[in-house]
Amino acid sequence: MSCQKAALELNTGSQPWPMSPERTEDVTAFEDYGTGLLENQLSMCDFVKIQKAFESPEPRKIICMSREDFIQKMTEIVGWGTKEEYGELFDKVDVAQDGFINWDKLTSFILLELYEQDERAKATVVPQWKDLEFLPVKHKDNIQKVIFLKSSSHYLTISKEGLLAIWGENLKLQETFPITSDATKLKHLWVTSLVSLENVNKIAVAFTSKEICFYDLLSKEEFACQYKLQGLKGTPICMDYWYDPLDASESILSFGDITGKVQAIAFTAALISLFERPASACEDGEATMTINWAELLSGCHKCCHILEHKLHQGDWVRQVTYNASLDAIISSTTSNTNSVVLAWREKSKKHLNMTSFNIAQGIHAFDYHSRLNLIATAGINNKVCLWNPYVVSKPVGVLWGHSASVIAVQFFVERKQLFSFSKDK
Incomplete structure (x- = not known):
């Protein structure tokens, strides 16, 4: 029986429970109960005695004890522990400083303590990793991205040569499709990235031909190309x-390129259409619509607008993300200057203000924890740094331990942990 369950049964007073051996003055017996705070050393037998002290011969009458009464009775009834310890326990239970406590207050405090101990224990548990399992794949080149589609519970993987694979939730390969544009049929032109537009049932694929193609997951044809964005400078x-969970029409596609430029398309009517279809366009809904980047910059498409900056100054942008709680686009490079840039959206939502962190040797990746308001960076210098987004002068914490460069960091909010991955063997 767990301590938490035992305490709960004590609170109800309806079930018997196994009795613990009586405490003795013997040192060995005392060590069996552990050391530390008094409430952590009380046994089941001790709780039974304490509960009886709070029981009244009259039905429905609640027994309350003052601090002095509690100290005196507990030292007599339990038979161990000092008056100072019982005084400290009383003060912890009497948080409202009423000057008295009853059985309900005591058990509520104990249950809360057990819950917090359980949470702390969970947070410190080291995962027991299973042996690596290699999945049979049909990719013939580097896998550029793996994403999970929440709507269908499928995984998508895409490789450099443009082969898209669909995996079931059980990681069984289901289908593969060649994802190419006209340009990528040429030699030496590859896929560079993949992202899911979950709210509009589309995926976007970036190519070395300086274009981004948008494929409709619900089209009659398998992964029909609906939009083709061309004319990018890098x-x-x-x-x-990202899309707004409260208003799925509002969304942002952000991307970084090899020239150090960070760009974003802010959609305002995504559920209707990502881009405006010209009146002269073919009425066939399955036809591919080609958009030139210059059109978006000029404001021809009223359903979206462009945000961009060049603060990375020629360094390849390794990671980019828009964070709604900060209302900022975060990006990173492997340079030691402007390693991480936060591009804050102004009230007009159409202009950016930039701040940046300089990190020795640069970083491979980052992650942001909105509750803690911390950015964790995966350093090439083997360190994981923790940053307050509003303090750019130095990190608020540095984590050591890796003997090789850190390649990824990830906050696990539920476990209250930060995972870091490096090139260590």
Whole structure:
């Protein structure tokens, strides 16, 4: 029986429970109960005695004890522990400082303590990793991205040569499709990134031909190309997509390229259409619509607008993401200057203000924890740094331990943990 369950049964007073051996003055017996706070050393037998002290011979009458009464009775009834310890326990239970406690207050405190101990224990548990399992794949080149589609519970993987694979939730390969544009049929032109536009049932694929193609997951044809964005000045190598869960029409596609430029398309009517279809366009809904980047910059498409900056100054942008709680686009490079850039959206939502962190040797990746308001960076210098987004001068914490460069970091909010991955063997 767990301590938490035992305490709950004590609170109800309806079930018997196994009795613990009586405490003795023997040192060995005392060590069996552990050391520390008094409430952590009380046994089942001790709780039974304490409960009886709070029981009244009259039905429905609640027994309350003052601090002095509690200290005196507990030292007599339990038979161990000092008056100071019982005084400290009383003060912890009497948080409202009423000057008295009853059985309900005591058990509520004990249950809360057990819950917090359980949470702390869970947070410190080291995962027991299973042996690596290699999945049979049909990809013939580097896998550029793996994403999970929540709507269908499928995984998508895409490789450099443009082969898209669909996996079931059980990680069984289901289908493969060649994803190419006209340009990528040429030799030496590859896929660089993939992102899911979950709210509109589309995926976006970036190519070294300086274009981004949008494929409809619900089209009659398998992964029909609906939009083709061309004319980008640099090859996009990383992408991120966010949409407002309260208003799915509002969304942002951000991407970084090999020239150090970070760009974003802010959609305002995504559920209707990502881009405006010209009146002269073919009425066939399955036909591919080609959009030139210059059109978006000029504001021809009223359902979206462009945000961009060049603060990375020629360094390849390795990661980019838009964070709604900060209302900022975060990006990173492997340079030691402007390693991480936060591009804050102004009230007009159409202009950016930039701040940046300089990190020795640069970083491979980052992650943001909105509750803690911390950015964790995966350093090439083997360190994981923790940053307050509003303090750019130095990190608020540095984590050591890796003997090789850190390649990824990830906050696990539920477990209250930060995972870091490096090139260590």
